[in-house]
Amino acid sequence: MPIQWFPGHMAKARREVEEKLKLVDFVIELVDARAPFSSQNPMLKQVLQNKPKMIVFMKKDLADQRETAKWLHYFQANGTKTLAVHIDDKADIKQVIQQAKNLGEENMEKLKRKGVQPRAARAIIVGVPNVGKSTLINRLANKKIAKTGDRPGVTKQQLWIKVGKDFELLDTPGILWPKFEDEQIGYRLAALGTIKDQLLSLQDIAAFVISYMQKYYPEMLKDRFAIDHDMEDMWEIFEVIGKQRGCLESGGKVNFDKVADIVLRDLRTGRLGRITLESIEA
Ligand code: GTP
Numbered sequence: 001m002p003i004q005w006f007p008g009h010m011a012k013a014r015r016e017v018e019e020k021l022k023l024v025d026f027v028i029e030l031v032d033a034r035a036p037f038s039s040q041n042p043m044l045k046q047v048l049q050n051k052p053k054m055i056v057f058m059k060k061d062l063a064d065q066r067e068t069a070k071w072l073h074y075f076q077a078n079g080t081k082t083l084a085v086h087i088d089d090k091a092d093i094k095q096v097i098q099q100a101k102n103l104g105e106e107n108m109e110k111l112k113r114k115g116v117q118p119r120a121a122r123a124i125i126v127g128v129p130n131v132g133k134s135t136l137i138n139r140l141a142n143k144k145i146a147k148t149g150d151r152p153g154v155t156k157q158q159l160w161i162k163v164g165k166d167f168e169l170l171d172t173p174g175i176l177w178p179k180f181e182d183e184q185i186g187y188r189l190a191a192l193g194t195i196k197d198q199l200l201s202l203q204d205i206a207a208f209v210i211s212y213m214q215k216y217y218p219e220m221l222k223d224r225f226a227i228d229h230d231m232e233d234m235w236e237i238f239e240v241i242g243k244q245r246g247c248l249e250s251g252g253k254v255n256f257d258k259v260a261d262i263v264l265r266d267l268r269t270g271r272l273g274r275i276t277l278e279s280i281e282a
Helices: 007-021 044-048 065-076 090-113 133-141 183-192 202-216 218-225 234-244 256-268
Strands: 026-032 053-058 081-084 121-127 160-163 167-170
Touching: 007 044, 007 121, 026 044, 026 090, 053 065, 053 090, 065 081, 081 090, 090 121, 090 133, 090 167, 121 133, 133 160, 133 167, 183 202, 183 256, 202 218, 202 234, 202 256, 218 234, 234 256
Parallel strands: 026 053, 026 121, 053 081, 121 167
Antiparallel strands: 160 167
16 A cells, blocks of 8 residues: 655654653543544554553544444553543533543652652643644633744743643644554545545545445435445446536546545535444454
């Protein structure tokens, strides 16, 4: 598969995250509720060493609730605090604050025993691109945060955002590189917009989504595009969608790129329905 994360980028991203991790007591890792396994970073574990971590599934409003419940259970089973969030749900945001507060307090108790002066626990939000890091930071800060130091030559100051009096959050998130362990993971991440569209063919990504829906969400596919689950020919499926949505070039030929774009946009905005792109049983 022609996608890769260049080693130089990877090393730089890792260094940046490692630098930031030195400043904090614990980590809030964001994953996408629609692919909680694939959107986890493979090397975070090594970089974290012994730092406590909690996991937040973002965009739960777009994910299949039944799958989310199973995935939560799976992640919680090894003792990691894990919860699912819709950014516009105040109760969910409260939950994040509460869980982070608990984790911070547990950790501070340990530090106090080692002689560290009691203070608010410090955390960083990390996650793969587009998972919702900045949005969550803004929501936790309850205001827009001014960008600082983005001019060349200006040393970036680390700013701390006070979340209540309970814990402090680094104002900039740690960006983690996505994992490309196999082709399926690549397609899932591309479908969700984690990986830039240019890395894989738009049509291939849309075809992946359609095939997945034929298997797991046939009703939604039928509702939105009048596509039957037993329609096997992807070319024909693209034709049907293209004609229905007016993706026609002069001469009446269907523009397949436009069709792919519509399918992906419908998926990403939730117009296709609540879909999770990986199942724990699969
Ligand atoms: P990078 O800067 O690329 O690393 O992205 P990021 O991780 O900071 O993501 P960002 O906060 O920019 O959010 C990406 C998109 O996800 C935005 O359009 C958000 O509005 C959207 N988003 C974040 N959380 C949610 C959520 O719970 N539900 C939905 N539907 N959209 C969300």
